[in-house]
Amino acid sequence: MKSxxxxxxxxxxxxxxxNRKDQDGKPLVYGDLEINLRHLGGYNTPLSGDYTGYLxxxxxxxxSLIESLSGQSGDVSLNGYAGxxxxxxxxxxxxQTFKYRFKLNADYFLNDAYVLNIIKQPGTLNDFYDVNIKxxxxxKISGNQWENHENVAFYRGFLNQDLELELKFxxxxxxxxxxxxxxxxxxxxxxxxxxxxxxxxxxxPLNYQIADLDVNEPGITDSLIIDFxxxxxxxxxxxxxxxxxxxxxxxxxxxxxxRDRNGNYINPNPRAVTVVQRLE
Numbered sequence: 001m002k003s004x005x006x007x008x009x010x011x012x013x014x015x016x017x018x019n020r021k022d023q024d025g026k027p028l029v030y031g032d033l034e035i036n037l038r039h040l041g042g043y044n045t046p047l048s049g050d051y052t053g054y055l056x057x058x059x060x061x062x063x064s065l066i067e068s069l070s071g072q073s074g075d076v077s078l079n080g081y082a083g084x085x086x087x088x089x090x091x092x093x094x095x096q097t098f099k100y101r102f103k104l105n106a107d108y109f110l111n112d113a114y115v116l117n118i119i120k121q122p123g124t125l126n127d128f129y130d131v132n133i134k135x136x137x138x139x140k141i142s143g144n145q146w147e148n149h150e151n152v153a154f155y156r157g158f159l160n161q162d163l164e165l166e167l168k169f170x171x172x173x174x175x176x177x178x179x180x181x182x183x184x185x186x187x188x189x190x191x192x193x194x195x196x197x198x199x200x201x202x203x204x205p206l207n208y209q210i211a212d213l214d215v216n217e218p219g220i221t222d223s224l225i226i227d228f229x230x231x232x233x234x235x236x237x238x239x240x241x242x243x244x245x246x247x248x249x250x251x252x253x254x255x256x257x258x259r260d261r262n263g264n265y266i267n268p269n270p271r272a273v274t275v276v277q278r279l280e
Contacts, residue, residue, distance in 0.1 A: 003051035006041030007090070009127040015116075017109055019136040026106035027136075030066075033057065033102075037088065038095040051090040055098060058083040058119075062105030069099035112170065118163040131155040135169055137195040137234070138262055143167030150174075150194075175267045176234065176260040183251060183275040187227075187243045191253070191273075193234040193260075201257045202231045208238060208255050213274070215250040222246070249277045 012034040020028045035055065041048035056076050063082040065073065073084040086098055108114065118129060135141055135151040145165050146153040153167055172195070180192040189210070201207055205226040212222040222242050230237040238253070256270035 002047050003039065003041055003049055003090075003092075004053070004123070006039055006048055006092075007051065008038045008040060009121070009124060010036040010038075010130075011127060012036075012130045014132040014134070015104065016134045017136060017139075022106065027109060029104040029106050029109055031059070031063070031100075031102050031104050033059075033100045035098045036095060037090060037098075039090040039092050042092045048092065050092070051088065053088045054085055055088050056083055056085045057098075057100060059102065060105060060108065062107070064103050066101045066103060068101075069097065073100070113166065113168050116165040116167075118159065118165070120159050120162050125160060126158040129155070129157055129159050129163075131165065133167065138172050138260060140170045140172050141167055142170065171262050172260065172264060173262075175264040175269075176258065178266070178271075178273065181253065181273050181275050183243075183277045184280050186245065186279060187240045189238040189240065189251070189253060189275055191236040191238070191255070193236075193258075195260050196233045197231055197236070198259045198261050198263070199231045201259055202236050203229045204257075205229060207257050208253065210238070210240060210254075211252045212246075213250040213252055216248045217246040220244060220246055220249075222251075224251075243277075245279065246277055247279070251275050251277065 014032045016030050018028045022028055039051055043049055058078055058081040061080050061082060065084055068084060070086050073086050076083040076085045084100060088096060090096055121127065133141060133153045137151055139151045141151060141153040142148050143153060143166055146155050146167055155165055176193040176195050176197060178191060178193050183189050208226060210224045214221055222244055224240045224242045227239045227241050252272055252274055254270055254272040257265065259265045
């Protein structure tokens with residue numbers, strides 16, 4: 001019948017460019033596609049009723065399917081594009097979701113620029129598209145059509161014509177951003193940054209000074225000595241000697257010459273932060 005007139009289409013598409021490499025040294029790039037179909041019609045013969053159809057998804061050549069939600073997606077092809085298909089059965093008032101996870105051809109991401117072409121499906125109007133691009137930490141994404149946040153970019157919009165979305169990748173020019181600091185265990189202070197750090201500066205004890213501020217326990221003043229330092233990507237763990245149990249006591253941690261893997265230093269440099277002893 002005419003039930004396709006009552007269907008809404010919502011598309012969510014995420015691309016993640018990882019920092020892992022394949023056997024040829026190219027980045028591993030993954031995509032997740034989710035398509036939500038909703039039947040807003042009713043039983044109104046001959047205009048509306050049960051909807052049956054076949055959904056086909058087409059992606060650039062070299063894309064390989066990892067898994068689909070239905071587990072029954074059949075291979076389809078069109079002019080060299082990779083594709084998969086699923087049967088649809090929708091009763092009035094129902095909705096159905098199709099999900100696909102795949103590996104994209106890394107050749108499209110080797111340059112500093114990337115173009116995503118979204119082809120409008122004929123016969124539809126105002127399909128909603130939600131597109132997210134995520135690059136490795138330490139990269140910066142920019143593009144006029146996108147909402148850009150460091151290594152992540154978002155696009156939201158309703159599709160009424162074919163759409164070409166352009167973006168550029170560049171090296172991060174900003175210092176590592178500290179988002180958490182805590183003294184969660186006796187003699188252990190952790191500093192968490194939003195990106196991976198250069199270990200040469202971050203593991204040097206001479207780049208830190210730790211002092212007991214005597215805010216909550218003014219009668220006890222610890223003289224702390226740094227024993228050793230561990231760095232795991234963006235997390236610094238400072239192991240000390242001389243810390244006593246002082247619940248809610250404040251300690252000052254001064255750091256300098258901490259930089260990310262692109263050579264960008266913390267700002268300001270040096271920088272001091274306060275941690276509160278809350279032992280777990």
